[in-house]
Amino acid sequence: MIKFFSVLCFALVFNLNAVTAQNFSTHQVKKGETINGIAMRYGVGISDIYALNPDAKKELKANTILIIPISKATKPTVTTTKELQGFKEHRTSKKETLYSIAKRYDVTEDEIKKHNIFLYANTLQKGDKLQIPVFKITKEEPKAATKVYLVKAKEGKWRIAYKFGITVQELEDLNPGMGETLQEGQQIYVPNIGGDAVKEVDEKYSYYNVLPKEGFYRLKLKLGLEQDELEALNPELKNTGLKEGMVLKIPYTNNMNVAGETISKKSHLETKITNFDTKHIAVMLPFRLNRVDFDSITDIKSSIKKDPYLDASLDFYTGVLTALDSLRILGVSLKVDVYDTKYQVSEVIKIINENNFKDVDAVIGPLTTETFDKVATELRQYNIPVISPIGTNLTLYDNVFQSRPSDDLLKDRMVNFIKADSLEKNIVVVSDTKNEAVANSIKTMFSYAKSVYSRKGKTGNDLNFLYVEDIRSTLKPGRNYVFLETQSEGFASNVVSILASLNSSSTEIILVTSNFNAAFEGDQVSNDHLSKLQLHFATASKSYSDTESNSFVKRYTQTYSTTPSKRAVKGFDLTMDVVLRLASAKDLYMSVNSAPLTEYVENKFAYKKKLMGGYYNDATYIVKYKDLEIVEVK
Structure with a gap:
């Protein structure tokens, strides 16, 4: 043992002497340091550090001692430039050589020959007259890898890291004792890069730390x-x-x-009204009043029942009118133009050509994609914002506001919600043939998910049912999330019934869908089963609670003798949001920055701008069935 210890000590001493002789240094790793930051600090390559410290490849532990090859640190050479200023005449004396003359005048032999070309063919002789070049010599010293930087007022780590093109961790590696919070005037080390490479933080943008x-x-x-x-x-x-x-x-x-x-901080714009100038908005809806039979109340009601566009427009418009009444109480001055688009592009063109829209602050509608696209295109030249109440696959011109979140966004929110569940979970995706593409896209998010498809007939057609064993075999003890992707009420009823029968304390089943549609609300599907399975889905709007004190619902019910539909609520929420944004900011575009998130009765709005286009609503709800009601998941 003593012998072994002596040999070990000798080896350590020998290695340390060798390290010193070869100009090496040591570095004690601090918590949070990266190999990249250490290499940058000493000006050496990462591979050079790994060559002497192979264990660092596996894990860089705090307090580990690394050997740093200082001799391999990058040492930029001094850059020397020569600029010809003129010549000196020199007459060669006896015993002088080209070498001695070059050394005397601090030039090279080649530089002398270049300006005395006869020397290329002849040897130097006594009495030769030479033109000796005279140079202006400029030496540029190499830059250090780092330099001292003085922290400016309100400047944090991420701003400095962004300016010098490094990560926050790399900045901390360069300055191990810099502390969590920087102080104005504090001296820190940053990469010594050229002034053109330093980036300034532009307050017109936001910044994200990866x-x-x-x-x-x-x-x-x-x-x-x-x-x-x-x-x-x-x-x-x-x-x-x-x-x-x-x-x-x-x-x-x-x-x-x-x-x-x-x-998630919400803006309550009712308390932030600062712009009291009269706001001018236009509302465009496909009433198609030219098709309504006004002979009697019965005929009018019959026309409404027969025309889904008229029915939807009237519902939405009652919400708009209720919002206008609420805005009047808040003291907002409004001029409102209402147009019947008749569900025709030609009518939209006629409306725009025959009316002056130059002083309009915002247009709500039209409802249908083609007419909306035409309005947005025509009013783009005036930079007038056009807000779509229901469209999801719109062309996002720079003046378009898509108030309804897209189906892809709803699907992604549902997937991310499940991913955020830290408990161990099993994922099953059940679908019919029409939704096979959706099911496959969900499976790419969960590589371990199992797929179950509707049973098929002899011709390959969907039979819209499963057997109990088809699903039972995919479940595991513990938590199971089951995606159900279908628009078939019969298939939804079949799957929901099977899942409800298999749900137990040992095998918890939570039903989810990326696309909540009429199939889940059909008479064949049991609400008891949906509540038992806690059906979760992402939605653009939540349902208001009858138990809550809601001034809009109260006012609407008093005016129209009925509770508001979802379309009426959307009309109210969207109109309130558009006008209050106009009344609390310079214009609707600026309100995106000053009011990032707003929420009303059933809808919330958090607009984001496409880099080369318009604005889309990024705000969604996650809701679930609970005790025969649909409630928001907080």
Whole structure:
């Protein structure tokens, strides 16, 4: 044992002497440091550190001692430039050589020959007259890898990291003792890059700190930005790719702070009215009054029943009128124009040509895609915002506001909700043939998910049913999330009944869907079963509670002797939001920044701007069936 200890001590001494002789140093790893930051600090390559510290490849533990090859640190050479200023005449004396003359005048032999070309063919002789070049010599010293930087007022780590093109972690690696909060005037080390490479923080944008394991796909779900859009704002991404801790410039939004955490603070615009100028809005709906039989009340009611567009328009418009009454009480001055689009593009063109829209602050509607697109296109030249009440697949021109969240966004929110459940879970996706593509897209989000499809007939047609064993075999003890993707009421009824029978204390089944539709609300589907299975889904709007004291519901019921439909509530919520945004900001576009999130009776609005286009509503609800009611999941 003593012998072994002596040999070990000798080896350690020998190695330390060898390290010293070869100009090596040591570094004690601090908590949170990265190999990249350490390499940057000492000006050496990561591979050079790994070569001497192979265990660091597996894990970089705090307090580990690393050997740093200082001799391999990058040492830029001094750059010397020579600028010809003129010549000196020199007459060669006896015993002088070209070498001695070059040394005397601090030039090279080649430089002498260049200006005395006869020397290329002849040897130097006594009495030769030479033109000796005279140079202005400029030496440029190499830049240090880092430099001292003075922290400015209200400047945090992420701002400095963004300015110098490094991650927050790399900034901390350069300054181990910098502390959590920076103080104005504090001296820290930053990369010594050229002034042109330093980026300034533009307050017109927001900034996002990339989290661990975040790729472009996750950022698309969280930020709503494609990879090419992120690269357009952050060109360095094309070379470096995404790195944990790097700070990205993104379109302005108050919904996201630099750490990437959603801010759920709502703006109550009723208390923030500052613009008391008269607001001018237009409402365009497909009433199709030219088709209504006005001979009697009975005929009018019959016309409404026969025409779904008239029915929908009247419902929505009653909500608009109730909102206008509420806005009048708040002291907002309004001019409102109402137009019947008749569900015709030609009528929309006629309305725009025959009326002056230049002083209109915003247009609500039309309801249908073709007529809406035409209005948005025509009014784009005046930069007039046009808000769609129900459209989801619109062309997002820069003046378009899509108030209804897209189906893809609802699906992504439901998927992310389940991913956020930290409990161990089993995922099953049940679908019919028509929804096979949706089912496959959900499976890509959960690689371990199992698929179950509707039974098929001899010709390959869906029979719209399953056997109990088809589902039982896919379930596991514990928590099971089962996606049901269908528009068939019969298939929904069959699957829901089977799942309800299999749900137990040992095998918990939570039913979810990426597309809540009429199939789940049909008479064949038991609400008792949906409540038992806690059906979860993402939705653009929640249902108001009858037990809550709601001034809108009370006023609407008194006026129209009936409770408001969802279309009436949307008319109220959207009109309130548009006008209050106009009354609390310079215009609707600026309100996106000043009022990031608003919420009313059943709908909330958090508009985000596409990089090269208009605005879409990013606000959704997650709701579930509970005790025969649909309630919001907090």
